[in-house]
Amino acid sequence: MSWWWPFQRKQTLAESGILRGMTDYHSHLLPGVDDGVQTADESLEILRLYEQLGIREVWFTPHIMEDIPNTTAGLRSRFEQFKKCYTGNLRLHLAAEYMLDNLFKERLAHRDLLPIGEEGNHLLVETSYFNPPMDLYGMMEKIKSAGFIPVLAHPERYAYMGEKDYHRLKRSGVMFQSNLPSLVGGYGNPVKKKVEELYSKAMINLYGTDTHTLSSFNRIISFRTLLIKNIVNENI
Numbered sequence: 479m480s481w482w483w484p485f486q487r488k489q490t491l492a493e494s495g496i497l498r499g500m501t502d503y504h505s506h507l508l509p510g511v512d513d514g515v516q517t518a519d520e521s522l523e524i525l526r527l528y529e530q531l532g533i534r535e536v537w538f539t540p541h542i543m544e545d546i547p548n549t550t551a552g553l554r555s556r557f558e559q560f561k562k563c564y565t566g567n568l569r570l571h572l573a574a575e576y577m578l579d580n581l582f583k584e585r586l587a588h589r590d591l592l593p594i595g596e597e598g599n600h601l602l603v604e605t606s607y608f609n610p611p612m613d614l615y616g617m618m619e620k621i622k623s624a625g626f627i628p629v630l631a632h633p634e635r636y637a638y639m640g641e642k643d644y645h646r647l648k649r650s651g652v653m654f655q656s657n658l659p660s661l662v663g664g665y666g667n668p669v670k671k672k673v674e675e676l677y678s679k680a681m682i683n684l685y686g687t688d689t690h691t692l693s694s695f696n697r698i699i700s701f702r703t704l705l706i707k708n709i710v711n712e713n714i
Contacts, residue, residue, distance in 0.1 A: 491531075491662060491699040498532030499709055503594065503655055504539050504575065504602065504631060504686025508556055511540040511548055512691040518563050524692050525566055531699070535569040537594055537686070539602055539631075542585070543577030550574075550590050575631055576603045578611045580596055586624055594629060595714030602655065604631040610638055629653040629684065629714075634660050634673040641675075648681055653712075655684040662701040683712045 491497060506514020507521045515521045528536065538557060542548045557572040564570065573594035576582045582603070585591055594602045601621055605611050621628045630647065633654045634638060648654070659665060660673040676682050689695045 488702045488704055490702050491658065495532070496709060497528075497699075500533050500535055500685070501535040501537070502528070502687050502689075503537050503684040503711065504657065504688045505536055506538075506540060506688070506690045507536065508540050508553065508560060510574070511553060511556055512546050514540065515692075518560060520692050521560065522564060524689060524695060525564060525568055527692075527695070528568060529566050533568065537570065537571045537573050539575040539686075541575050541577070541582070542574045542592075544581045546574075547581060548574070549584040550585075550592055553592065573602055573708050576601060578603055578605050578614070578617050583620075586620065589624070590666065593626065597714055599626050600629050600653070600714050601626045602629045602631050605636060606696075607635055608637050610636075615646070615650060618647070618650055627651065627653060627714075629649060629687075630657050631655050632657045632660065632688065634669050634676060635665060644681060645677065653683040653714075654681055655686055656682045657688045658685055659688065659698045662698060662703050664698050664701065684714070685709055685711055 485613075506512055507524060509515050509518045509521045515524065525536070540548055540553055540688065553572060553574065554613070561570060572592060574592040576585070591601060594600050603621070605614065611617060618628050628651075629654050633644060633647070634656055654676065656673050660669050663670045687695065
């Protein structure tokens with residue numbers, strides 16, 4: 479699905495209309511399970527704002543890592559409880575954002591996973607921002623050997639990654655999910671330049687907000703900047 483971004487002048491995300499019809503493939507809105515939203519009230523307020531902005535679907539992607547060892551069953555239970563509180567029109571889905579660590583290796587071996595996407599065979603994964611995991615490319619191959627397609631979250635934010643890394647990952651069949659805050663300079667100019675380069679080379683497959691709090695989302699949609707024209711989420 480694609481949606482159009484006017485380019486005549488500097489605009490905010492809220493003004494541009496770019497969010498209308500969007501599926502948010504990365505958010506931390508399931509309350510109280512990670513470093514994201516902590517209360518149901520705040521999550522509901524964010525979702526009401528999403529509705530006003532025209533967002534259509536949201537994937538909740540709580541962290542799962544050694545430091546935040548959420549369980550599949552526990553997250554499913556919390557998600558079902560939260561859905562009982564939500565009465566809006568957004569389609570809500572549950573997946574997870576997996577750190578490529580030893581806990582992930584265990585979960586993958588037991589196929590104890592929360593895939594992202596309607597097809598059920600994509601996994602949203604991340605690494606440290608500063609250092610790659612041991613055998614990054616080998617881990618990607620293990621994901622594929624298990625029958626899943628790896629989706630690397632916010633590749634533009636990894637300080638250790640450069641053009642050669644991006645091309646090698648794409649050649650190996652890894653999909654990229656970029657953050658809208660990156661596009662507006664929310665993480666600084668170096669990250670903005672990286673994501674613009676990835677965009678210019680048609681390397682981005684999916685977009686998300688990576689929303690953690692109401693205040694951070696309000697800040698991001700208020701940035702006034704020149705923005706790329708056309709954003710496309712692939713169907714997964």
